[in-house]
Amino acid sequence: MDFTFSEDAELIRQTVHEFVRRDLLPQEPKFLNAKTSSERQEIARNATEKIREMGLYSAGVPEEFGGGGLGPIETCLIAEELSYTIIPVEWGDFTPILYECSETQKKDYLLPVVSGEKNYALAFRELEPFSAPEQMKTTAQPEGENYRLNGIKELSRDEFDFCLVFARTPEGVTCFLLNPNTPGCEIQTEFEPARLILTDCL
Known part of the structure; x- marks a missing residue:
C-alpha cells in the first residue's frame, strides 16, 4: 500500500510549510508580546489575508459553494502545517452546519463566509x-x-x-x-x- 502524497498534495503542503516559516514564525514574538487583543487580532488578520492571496482560503469547501474543493488529505495537510504557529490563521475551515442553511440563508451567511466577506x-x-x-x-x-x-x-x-x-x-x-x-x-x-x-x- 502506497502512503505517499500525490504531487498536488505535496505541493500544497510545501507551499503552506514555507509560508508558516517565512511569514508567521518571525511574527510570533510580536504576537506574544502584544499588549491588547486588538494587536493580536491585527496580526492574525494579516496572516489570513496572505492565505487569501495564496488562493487557499476556503480551499476545503465544496466547489458548489464557491470553495476550492480540495479533499480531506489536502485540507488535513494545510491544517497540520498551520498548527506549527501560535498565530491563529483563518483559512475557511468552518463548520459544515452552514451547508444545511436554507437557500436564502446560504446567500446571506454561507457564501459570504466562503468568500471571506463575513466571519x-x-x-x-x-x-x-x-x-x-x-x-x-x-x-x-x-x-x-x-x-x-x-x-x-x-x-x-x-x-x-x-x-x-x-x-x-x-x-x-x-x-x-x-x-x-x-x-x-x-x-x-x-x-x-x-x-x-x-x-x-x-
Missing part, C-alpha cells in the same frame, strides 16, 4: 461545563414562528458578523443563526473569552 463566532460553551445536551442551560422556547433565547454563552471570538448559538429547545439542542444587533443580545468583550448574553432574545 462568525461559535456560541456553544457555557460558563458551567456540561457533558450532555440536557445539561445545557441556554434555552430556546418556541414563540410563534420564532424562538425566544435566554442564557449566557462563551464566544469563540469577539469580532464577528453573526454567531451560531446552540440552545436547548423542548425537542433537543438546536443551532440558531443570530445577528449581534438582535434585540436582547449583548456582547461582553471585557471577558476572556467574550460572552454572549441572551435576554428574551427573539
